[in-house]
Amino acid sequence: MFGYVLPRRDKLSEAENDRYRAAYCGLCRCLKERYGFRARFLVNYDMTFLYFLLQEGQAKQPERCFCPAKPFCKKDCLPPDGVMDYAADMTVLLSCWKLRDARHDDGFFKRMAAGFCLRLYKRAFQKASAARGKENCVFAEQLARLSSLEEQRCESIDRAADAFATLLKACAGYHADENLRRMKELLLYHVGRFLYLTDALEDLPKDNRTGAYNPLRYRYRLQDGALTQADREQFMETVDASISMAASALELLPETADRAILHNIIYNGLPAVLHSVADGSFRKRGTGK
Amino acid sequence: MKDPYEVLGVPHGTSEEEIKKAYRELARKYHPDNYANNPLADLAQEKMKEINEAYDMLTKGGTTDSGSSYSNSSGYSGSLGEVRRLIQLGNLDGAEAKLNAIANHNAEWYYLRGVIAQRRGWMDEAAQNFRIAANMEPTNFEYTRAAGTAGNGGYTYRQTQYDNSGTDDLCNCCSTLMCLNCLCNGCR
Numbered sequence: 001m002f003g004y005v006l007p008r009r010d011k012l013s014e015a016e017n018d019r020y021r022a023a024y025c026g027l028c029r030c031l032k033e034r035y036g037f038r039a040r041f042l043v044n045y046d047m048t049f050l051y052f053l054l055q056e057g058q059a060k061q062p063e064r065c066f067c068p069a070k071p072f073c074k075k076d077c078l079p080p081d082g083v084m085d086y087a088a089d090m091t092v093l094l095s096c097w098k099l100r101d102a103r104h105d106d107g108f109f110k111r112m113a114a115g116f117c118l119r120l121y122k123r124a125f126q127k128a129s130a131a132r133g134k135e136n137c138v139f140a141e142q143l144a145r146l147s148s149l150e151e152q153r154c155e156s157i158d159r160a161a162d163a164f165a166t167l168l169k170a171c172a173g174y175h176a177d178e179n180l181r182r183m184k185e186l187l188l189y190h191v192g193r194f195l196y197l198t199d200a201l202e203d204l205p206k207d208n209r210t211g212a213y214n215p216l217r218y219r220y221r222l223q224d225g226a227l228t229q230a231d232r233e234q235f236m237e238t239v240d241a242s243i244s245m246a247a248s249a250l251e252l253l254p255e256t257a258d259r260a261i262l263h264n265i266i267y268n269g270l271p272a273v274l275h276s277v278a279d280g281s282f283r284k285r286g287t288g289k
Numbered sequence: 290m291k292d293p294y295e296v297l298g299v300p301h302g303t304s305e306e307e308i309k310k311a312y313r314e315l316a317r318k319y320h321p322d323n324y325a326n327n328p329l330a331d332l333a334q335e336k337m338k339e340i341n342e343a344y345d346m347l348t349k350g351g352t353t354d355s356g357s358s359y360s361n362s363s364g365y366s367g368s369l370g371e372v373r374r375l376i377q378l379g380n381l382d383g384a385e386a387k388l389n390a391i392a393n394h395n396a397e398w399y400y401l402r403g404v405i406a407q408r409r410g411w412m413d414e415a416a417q418n419f420r421i422a423a424n425m426e427p428t429n430f431e432y433t434r435a436a437g438t439a440g441n442g443g444y445t446y447r448q449t450q451y452d453n454s455g456t457d458d459l460c461n462c463c464s465t466l467m468c469l470n471c472l473c474n475g476c477r
Contacts, residue, residue, distance in 0.1 A: 158411030165410065179332060186328055189410055219413070234416070241412035245327070251318060252332050 002195050004277075005049040007261060008268035016261055018076065022062040023258075024048045026078035029065055030088045033080065035124040039088075040068070042095045042121075046195075049265055051078075051087040052258050053184060054174050059257030086174050090135065092128040096121055097139050104147075105212070138170035150213040157238070160215040161196040168192030180253075187249035187266075190242040194270060197239050202277045236278065243270050293343035305348065312344045326407045326435075328379075372401050381405050396425035400432050 007020060027048055031039040062076035078084065099121070102114035118125075129136040146163035154160045168191060172184035200216050207214035208225040216222075220231040227235060246266050253259075276282040294301050297311045319340065324333035368391055375384035385405050391398060403418030416436070423429070423436035 156411075156414065158406065158409075158413045162409070162411065183329060183332065186410075193410060193412075234413075238413040238416060241416075242410070245410060245412075248324065248327055248333075249329060252329055252336060 002199055003045055004195055004198050004270075004273045005046040005191065005265060006269045006273060007264045008272055011268050012261065012264055016258075016264070019062075019078075019258055020048070020261055022076040022078045023051050025065070025067060025075050026062070026080065026084060027051060027087055027091070028067075029077050030080045030084045031091060034085065034088050035092060035127065037068075038120055039092060039124050042091050044091065044095075047087050047091040047094075049191075049262075050090060050171055051083055052262050052265075053187065054083045054086060054171075055256050055258060056083070057256070083174070086132075089128045089132050090171055092121065092124050093132060093136055093139060096125040096128075097143060101143065135170045135173055139167055142167035142170075153213060153218055154215060155218040157197060157200070157215040157219045157235075160200075161193045164196040165189045165192035168195070183249045183252050187246045187253075190246040190249070191266075191270075193242045194239055194246070194274070197235075197242070198274055198277050201235070201239075202282065232278070236274070239274055240271070243274070246270070291339065291343070293346045296339055296343035297347070308344070308347050312340065315340050326404050328408060328410075369397050369401060376401070376404055376408065379408075381408055396422045396429065396432060399425065400435065403435060 009017060012020065024043065024045070028040050028043040031043055060078050060081065063079050064074040065077040067073075067075045096118065099114045099118045103111055103118065105111075142163045146160070146167075149160050149163060166189065169185045169189045172181050172188050175181040175184060200214050203212075204214055204216050204227075205225060206212075207217065208222070216227065216235070220227055220235070222228075243266065250262060250266055256262075273282065294303070297308060297315065299308060299311045303311075316337070319333050319337045321330070321334060321337065324330040327333065368387065372384050372387050375381075375387060384401070388398065388401055388405070399418045400422035403415045403422065406412075406418060407415035419432065419436040422432040426432055
């Protein structure tokens with residue numbers, strides 16, 4: 001996962017901030033309950049977003065629960081339910097697939113570390129893939145498609161992003177209702193596309209150095225390893241189009257308790273992340289914390 | 290039947306002026322133009338219908354169109370008309386195959402290629418094809434509009450000010466799970 005799907009905290013109310021935090025902590029606790037302590041390390045913001053997206057009906061009230069990071073004070077956690085379990089399963093599956101991917105890519109030490117972590121999460125992965133076989137099949141299929149596109153040095157950013165976007169779209173399979181699923185599929189497709197393209201933009205300098213595949217290197221004519229002003233504008237526009245499509249789907253979704261948080265993530269969070277990645281300030285944020 | 294006040298998102302007993310305002314706001318949001326070439330166009334149309342009905346009910350027989358002006362597929366003929374029909378049916382692969390079999394690449398051909406890409410969510414290819422179509426026939430409103438809105442997929446979400454101050458981690462605790470910072474941080 002990328003950690004790009006974030007809300008704009010300053011635009012959330014105090015109560016919404018508390019809800020968001022409680023969902024994150026609830027997901028962390030749910031991971032522990034389903035997969036044991038070490039699965040807690042997999043909790044992330046992208047999957048917290050998935051929890052809010054798939055949520056239906058009445059607002060769940062938070063419970064007080066123990067947090068090993070702050071052992072002397074209890075934290076608010078949203079209670080586990082069907083959606084939380086699903087988000088936890090997806091967290092395990094997607095994290096493990098990411099580790100599997102890292103075993104082939106990066107440098108020697110990273111490969112070793114990824115192999116080691118994979119062994120740590122082997123049983124969790126087996127359990128999650130048994131519980132969510134359909135989703136896991138799509139993940140495997142689309143990642144295989146993605147690596148074959150990478151090998152072919154695919155020149156279309158749309159086609160390269162399509163594999164990852166289709167992968168994320170599978171998470172809408174939680175819903176049985178067709179219309180609801182269609183809306184969330186479109187939303188997740190475009191969030192996936194946003195993730196893939198934003199990641200490509202962030203990795204561009206690194207991939208230029210190492211010669212690794214990056215769709216932007218083949219789609220645009222780079223100057224000194226960077227996009228020209230005109231290409232950059234076009235690229236930002238196409239990613240922005242995905243945010244718009246995600247917003248168009250969000251507007252059709254029925255009201256839910258935490259809709260304001262979803263609204264904030266898509267309307268405020270994603271554009272802010274895209275722009276901070278583009279101007280290079282994304283990873284610098286939070287330094288000095 | 291849903292409560293019309295609920296559909297328009299206004300409390301019971303709202304003045305007609307306020308109802309009108311809420312209606313206009315919603316009608317702009319779900320307007321078919323916003324969902325042109327969007328795979329969810331049918332759902333937006335349904336929503337629009339619901340809003341129109343609610344408004345009609347509250348204003349007692351006020352006349353609003355129920356989105357029937359939408360749908361521009363009829364009136365086209367020939368093989369490109371067939372492509373349009375397939376797109377309308379959601380058969381994008383079929384439409385693409387048909388399109389690729391046509392040797393004459395005119396402005397409409399590029400436009401339709403753009404529509405297929407847009408329906409798939411392939412915004413970069415959509416924008417490229419719309420631009421070619423608009424360049425070949427700059428007087429065609431359909432093409433120039435598509436080229437103009439390709440950047441936002443047809444749907445405009447309110448642009449917000451971009452600054453990065455708000456994307457700080459909220460509760461980046463579990464990744465540094467066992468850190469001692471818990472001792473100095475208190476409960477937040």
